[in-house]
Amino acid sequence: MVQNPREEMNNKTMNRYQWFVIGICVLLNVIDGFDVLVMAFTASSVSAEWGLTGSQLGALLSAGLFGMGAGSLFLAPWADKIGRRPLILLCLMISGISMIAAAFVQSATQLGIMRFITGLGIGGILASSNVIASEYASSRWRSLAVSLQSTGYAIGATIGGMIAIALISNFGWRSVFLAGGLTTLVMFFVAIFTLPESLDYLLVKQPKNALSRINQLCQRIGLQQIKQLPHVTINANQPKMGIAKLFTAGLGLQTLLLWFSFFFVMFGFYFVMSWTPKILSANGMTTEQGVTAGVLISAGGMFGAALIGLISARVRIFYVQAAFLALTAMLILLFVNSTGALTIAFVLSIFLGVLSNGCVAGLYAMSPSIYEAGVRATGVGSAIGFGRIGGILSPLVAGAFLDSGISSLTLYGYYAGAFVLAIITVLSLSKLQKKYAVELNFQNSTVQS
Missing domain, CATH: 1.20.1250.20 (MFS general substrate transporter like domains)
Incomplete structure (x- = not known):
């Protein structure tokens, strides 16, 4: 061998x-x-x-x-x-x-x-x-x-x-x-x-x-x-390269679940990053205080990515990702109700940055494990690209909601829902990926023997 x-x-x-x-x-x-x-x-x-x-x-x-x-x-x-x-x-x-x-x-x-x-x-x-x-x-x-x-x-x-x-x-x-x-x-x-x-x-x-x-x-x-x-081993019936290859050999549903995981997380993440300073300013904070909260969210992000990686060294990444998503959804609701207490709002800004950026880092950590080396860059790239659609739509949808008169509290609740939807797709993907990995290992061991 x-x-x-x-x-x-x-x-x-x-x-x-x-x-x-x-x-x-x-x-x-x-x-x-x-x-x-x-x-x-x-x-x-x-x-x-x-x-x-x-x-x-x-x-x-x-x-x-x-x-x-x-x-x-x-x-x-x-x-x-x-x-x-x-x-x-x-x-x-x-x-x-x-x-x-x-x-x-x-x-x-x-x-x-x-x-x-x-x-x-x-x-x-x-x-x-x-x-x-x-x-x-x-x-x-x-x-x-x-x-x-x-x-x-x-x-x-x-x-x-x-x-x-x-x-x-x-x-x-x-x-x-x-x-x-x-x-x-x-x-x-x-x-x-x-x-x-x-x-x-x-x-x-x-x-x-x-x-x-x-x-x-x-x-x-x-x-x-x-x-x-x-x-x-090369399967002549499979496409040589491209996105079509992500929907062969039992990968189709995993690919779709990964795409929608990226979409939901990016949709919520870019709302938090793009609109938080403006919404906080409109709800009682000064412009400078709103910008400071935005900077603290970015600063927290430097720690969030490392934190989810350290935890994932001991716990399966899909479960850690689901936990980060759930905590992010809850913290978003706490955060929007904290605008009356400046110190609490700033502290929550840091934690929101840790968790929301950790969610994005978790997606990047999950995605390579879905695909074999021959299609890995294609799979990761397509998921990131699909997620960008959510990132592009997010600020536009938020602006339309605000123009229609929806309160910021309600709007943050909607976007917290995006992280909840991501929990469903991530846990479903975890179950499929584990099953696919077992089948692939069995096939490889059969070929080697």
């Missing part, structure tokens, strides 16, 4: 090189966190320079999200064909160049186009770096590895906001895009020299020089080197 390095890595203690690769994935997400929110940082300055209406500014804010959704859906699947590393390098180049170009645009339309292109690159990076973090971790620490990778987004957003304030006050809003683009290109060169290809991809797809590349990685990871490539 041919030795399988993947199985050996699943059961061994993780070494420094594995954590180093996960650290590179965290840095990729830090860059993405800054690039995603750069439009929010510069919105007021951009609007003032060109005299934009609220709808025009809203379109600019949405352009990047649309691009991210498209990148996750249409670029990320190529990581299963050409490799995780080449796609990340390509997407870093796309994001970096378009960010620099955004610093020299002369109209809102041009800026919107550049934001969409930047979003395309970010969508591809998010899905692929998430998969690499998962594939370089052992079974026990996989959820923590992916959750740590997710903290990069909150770190990038927090640090980026502070940098943006300094740059705008001294050099104007264009300098923020220029700094973000140059930093992304620096990360491109860092990734060229430090980011390896996925071991899972090399084992399954077996590109040119796969054996020597696998053995080089085995040496770094501390695995036994192999003398020949493992046999890969």
Whole structure:
């Protein structure tokens, strides 16, 4: 029987090189966190320079999200064909160049186009770096590895906001895009020299020089080197790549449940992140106090992703995710009733950030376990892309509800319901995934024997 390095890595203690690769994935997400929110940082300055209406500014804010959704859906699947590393390098180049170009645009339309292109690159990076973090971790620490990778987004957003304030006050809003683009290109060169290809991809797809590349990685990871490539069974009736492959071999219902889990969580998460400062201000807080609450939610997010990962090292990630979702729904209702007590509201803001961001990190940790290596980037990317639809719709639906006269308390209750619906999809997915894993292991053991 041919030795399988993947199985050996699943059961061994993780070494420094594995954590180093996960650290590179965290840095990729830090860059993405800054690039995603750069439009929010510069919105007021951009609007003032060109005299934009609220709808025009809203379109600019949405352009990047649309691009991210498209990148996750249409670029990320190529990581299963050409490799995780080449796609990340390509997407870093796309994001970096378009960010620099955004610093020299002369109209809102041009800026919107550049934001969409930047979003395309970010969508591809998010899905692929998430998969690499998962594939370089052992079974026990996989959820923590992916959750740590997710903290990069909150770190990038927090640090980026502070940098943006300094740059705008001294050099104007264009300098923020220029700094973000140059930093992304620096990360491109860092990734060229430090980011390896996925071991899972090399084992399954077996590109040119796969054996020597696998053995080089085995040496770094501390695995036994192999003398020949493992046999890969290819079903000629299955699609070669693309989303259609996610609905074959019993994966269809799991894929749909994962998509709707992302949709519900992103729908609730983006409401909390987008509307909280404004709603708190409208309910008795000052504008500064509302913004402070929003910042505290983001700050709490840096801890939420790590927390869910640590707990998942001991408890099945699906159950931890369901618990975080339930606590988030309850905390949302407590939070909206705390506006009369400023200290309590700020404390609850931190905990809301911990839990809501933990829910997002939990989704990223869950999703790689659903799919085999050959379709993993496609599966993760499509789920993220479907979730972005919820993120895009969320602020629009909230605005429509508020315009119709619904109270903020009622509105928060509706959005808490999105997290409750996510509990149902996550627990259903857990049951299906466990059953599918048992069947797959039985088939593999039959083939090997």
